[in-house]
Amino acid sequence: MTDKKKRGAPRGNQNARKHGFYSQVLDEAEKLQLDEARSVEGIDEEIAILRVKLLQLIDEHPDRIDMQVIAANTIARLIRTRFNISAGQKKSLKEAITRVLTEIAVPLGIKAFIQK
Numbered sequence: 762m763t764d765k766k767k768r769g770a771p772r773g774n775q776n777a778r779k780h781g782f783y784s785q786v787l788d789e790a791e792k793l794q795l796d797e798a799r800s801v802e803g804i805d806e807e808i809a810i811l812r813v814k815l816l817q818l819i820d821e822h823p824d825r826i827d828m829q830v831i832a833a834n835t836i837a838r839l840i841r842t843r844f845n846i847s848a849g850q851k852k853s854l855k856e857a858i859t860r861v862l863t864e865i866a867v868p869l870g871i872k873a874f875i876q877k
Contacts, residue, residue, distance in 0.1 A: 808839050815829065
């Protein structure tokens with residue numbers, strides 16, 4: 762029986778980052794920015810940046826209403842996405858607390874008010 766060699770790069774390999782599809786179109790500064798951007802969680806910073814850029818666009822190109830509308834719509838979509846994520850997280854937290862109360866507190870004889 763012959764051992765088949767595993768295909769692909771070893772786990773943790775950074776070749777895709779250094780030599781990947783987009784590496785040819787990014788300069789070194791952009792590659793560093795890309796690494797930083799990968800570490801950002803959430804979309805609050807993107808919303809804030811787009812707001813600043815929208816104000817800049819309005820100031821520098823007041824006649825480009827089309828671009829301003831696109832930027833404003835993008836901000837609105839991101840805010841809706843953020844709210845939906847937050848609402849989903851709140852629902853998950855509420856479900857987790859309810860589960861704890863019903864599975865642990867109630868069998869122990871602790872009475873709890875569970876609002877549905």
